[in-house]
Amino acid sequence: MSIRIEVRSLHTSAAEAILHGAAALGIGSLQGCTIDRLYFIEHDLSDAEINRLCTMLLVDPVTEQAQWRPVDKADSAQVPSSATASATAGNHSDNHVVEVTYRPGVTDIAARELARGMAEIGIDGGEVVTGIRYELQGELEPGELRRLARQLLSNETVQHFSMEPTLPHFGAAASGSKQVEQVSLRGLNEEELLALSRRRLLSLDANEMRAIRNFYEELGRAPTDVELETLAQTWSEHCVHKTFRAEIDFTWQDEAGAVVNQEVIDGLLRTYIRAATEAISPPWLRSAFVDDAGIVAFDDTHDLAFKVETHNHPSALEPFGG
16 A cells, blocks of 8 residues: 655646647647646555655645545545545546656656655655646547647656556566577668667667677677667767767858858867867866866865766666756
């Protein structure tokens, strides 16, 4: 048994933004929207603990209301109970619900911070999952509802949506396997190599896939699944910054279409970002663009190192959470 907490804001700005977004998509039948933040707590808590959790961490009593209920996989449609909120809206024909949660493996920062906060106030809630619930009012066709869910209410790269109450998944541990898969590339043409790259989510282009194929053909064997994944990550935007390092043909045209300037840029990073830093070269700059962190002087005896992590798409684990 776990706990589901719904927190609703009395402010309407977020809901109004959804209405404007729907109109921009050409869906004018959406008449109203209410938005709840969802929190799923793994451990069953007492009403006193939930009240304390809401009061101290989740709810602003001036602008927000909360309700909660136990969640059981065998029965996910129990009636919410609350000390601060009224009953849920009825299921009318023009009432629709979309619930959005993160996909497994995507960093849920709000959940992580809530779990940390609960530990600090002495509540053992176990794992935490967060989400958003949208109650939509209007005579929406099923296709319109799914368009709203896909194009406005969620980002399917890192989230999934449901038209039913969400059931949280806690403790989804991955089990290891000793099986090693051999992935044959021999004889694959460009189209087949690209299809393999897409299917295995390698995000490698035709030239890169050909290079890998030719290398392993010379070795006289197929690459393993781990070797392919290693090459894909090593050659990814996240690790090697191919776009920043690429040679770029740049053409600048005026309003009439006449060419003002045409040049080949030998890498955006080298030509502009790094070159500007080296041109300024302030005395307090100890190191930049090497060893994965910049170092600046703090005082006569101390330097500070700053690490900034990028998550350029595609990044195998999470392209949006950097």
